[in-house]
Amino acid sequence: MSPLAALVAHDARIEARSREVLVATLLLGLLIAVVGLLALGGSADVGAVTAGVLWIGFAFIGSLGFARAFARELDRGTLDALLGLPIERGALYLARTLTNAGLVALVALVLAPAYLLLAGGAPPAVALATTGLVLALGIFGLAAAGTILAAIAGATRARDTLVPVLLFPVALPVLIAAVDATRAALGGASLGALAGELSLMLGYDIAVPAVSWLLFEQVVEG
Amino acid sequence: MSGTGERILLVAGILSLFVVIAASFLIAPDAANFRAPLTQRIFYYHVPSAWVSYVAFAVTSAASVVTLVRRDESRRADRIAASSAEIGLLFSIIALITGLLWSREEFSNYSPLADAKVITLVALIAAYAAYLVLRANVDDPARRARLAAVFGVLAFIGVPLSYLASRLSVHPDFAAPDESLAPELGILLGVSLIGFTVLYASLLAFRVRIARAADVIREEMLS
Numbered sequence: 001m002s003p004l005a006a007l008v009a010h011d012a013r014i015e016a017r018s019r020e021v022l023v024a025t026l027l028l029g030l031l032i033a034v035v036g037l038l039a040l041g042g043s044a045d046v047g048a049v050t051a052g053v054l055w056i057g058f059a060f061i062g063s064l065g066f067a068r069a070f071a072r073e074l075d076r077g078t079l080d081a082l083l084g085l086p087i088e089r090g091a092l093y094l095a096r097t098l099t100n101a102g103l104v105a106l107v108a109l110v111l112a113p114a115y116l117l118l119a120g121g122a123p124p125a126v127a128l129a130t131t132g133l134v135l136a137l138g139i140f141g142l143a144a145a146g147t148i149l150a151a152i153a154g155a156t157r158a159r160d161t162l163v164p165v166l167l168f169p170v171a172l173p174v175l176i177a178a179v180d181a182t183r184a185a186l187g188g189a190s191l192g193a194l195a196g197e198l199s200l201m202l203g204y205d206i207a208v209p210a211v212s213w214l215l216f217e218q219v220v221e222g
Numbered sequence: 223m224s225g226t227g228e229r230i231l232l233v234a235g236i237l238s239l240f241v242v243i244a245a246s247f248l249i250a251p252d253a254a255n256f257r258a259p260l261t262q263r264i265f266y267y268h269v270p271s272a273w274v275s276y277v278a279f280a281v282t283s284a285a286s287v288v289t290l291v292r293r294d295e296s297r298r299a300d301r302i303a304a305s306s307a308e309i310g311l312l313f314s315i316i317a318l319i320t321g322l323l324w325s326r327e328e329f330s331n332y333s334p335l336a337d338a339k340v341i342t343l344v345a346l347i348a349a350y351a352a353y354l355v356l357r358a359n360v361d362d363p364a365r366r367a368r369l370a371a372v373f374g375v376l377a378f379i380g381v382p383l384s385y386l387a388s389r390l391s392v393h394p395d396f397a398a399p400d401e402s403l404a405p406e407l408g409i410l411l412g413v414s415l416i417g418f419t420v421l422y423a424s425l426l427a428f429r430v431r432i433a434r435a436a437d438v439i440r441e442e443m444l445s
Binding site: 145148149152155156157158162165166168169170171172173174176177179180181196197200203204207208211212215218219221 | 290341346348349351355356359361368371373375381384386387388390391
């Protein structure tokens with residue numbers, strides 16, 4: 001088993017046992033969806049409202065969940081033990097990014113269908129497939145930025161409270177592109193019509209993890 | 223840089239500001255192709271402020287890269303990054319306020335959130351604010367330099383891409399103005415740009431000196 005796969009399996013196993021972050025984020029997501037439905041349910045444009053509610057949810061879940069997952073490793077001394085292993089620091093970052101993205105994706109899998117059903121009427125299968133691709137690219141970008149920023153916040157006095165502050169300016173491009181593309185995709189836009197947004201998110205999904213892979217060592221040392 | 227150099231920069235910056243203020247109100251003719259020719263005069267302050275806020279951001283990011291690459295023990299690059307961020311925050315707020323004031327007069331149905339430049343300035347202000355809040359929350363100077371530098375590099379991905387993303391997704395429902403200036407007004411804008419840049423350079427030089435003095439004092443007290 002490669003170190004990366006072992007680390008992902010380790011993170012996933014801890015989460016599967018405690019369900020500490022998953023349950024909290026899922027309930028938070030449902031709360032946001034229900035309040036969104038109550039406030040905006042009568043609105044004509046289901047796609048626009050759904051895109052807004054989903055991404056408000058993911059941004060909140062990201063800020064809370066990424067911080068929590070990292071704080072757990074700090075508090076239990078897991079991080080110190082992991083740093084003692086003869087593996088690339090970047091691999092630690094990438095493993096944590098993948099589990100963080102998986103966590104948000106899991107919430108998305110529950111939240112998006114639930115919200116679409118509650119809001120009335122599922123869009124056609126093609127629109128759902130396009131939306132799924134948009135959500136996947138956006139969620140990975142959010143997790144890539146959120147994971148290293150949670151590590152930075154964890155090394156400060158303010159700890160978790162700093163995550164949303166740091167996340168906003170860094171994750172803004174992926175949020176702008178994802179909200180816009182989700183709305184368009186739910187409205188039935190083709191992949192070609194979303195080429196701009198998709199390539200921007202793809203670029204972000206490559207650039208941020210690449211830079212973070214290089215810099216993660218400087219965040220966790222000392 | 224010696225103290226004399228900083229003073230010359232500061233005097234040059236202030237003098238050019240006086241020239242800009244006098245010229246923009248007393249000499250410059252109305253910009254004919256604008257709906258609100260009087261309010262257009264805010265250009266001579268708005269455009270250079272936005273320019274300085276971008277330059278300061280580039281300086282902070284570049285100094286962050288230097289801090290990370292050199293693992294700078296003297297923390298010289300870190301002082302430049304932090305000082306430039308403080309000045310950049312000030313000028314980006316000025317740029318946002320002056321821009322919103324102007325656009326209210328110039329456009330009939332303006333919506334700020336449909337303007338990619340507004341979103342970019344908001345992202346820039348958020349990045350500066352987050353950078354400074356992050357610094358304030360770390361006590362150890364070496365660790366503060368490292369963490370702030372990593373954030374500075376990440377913000378340098380976030381802010382320019384915010385501009386691209388909002389260019390893709392916002393669809394302005396206000397008529398794009400003819401922002402071309404007559405040549406003599408362009409010259410005045412050029413003078414203002416140079417003046418603001420010199421002012422930024424002098425403020426940066428002074429702020430870095432203060433930061434260096436603070437570092438020296440802290441080390442003296444510790445030893």
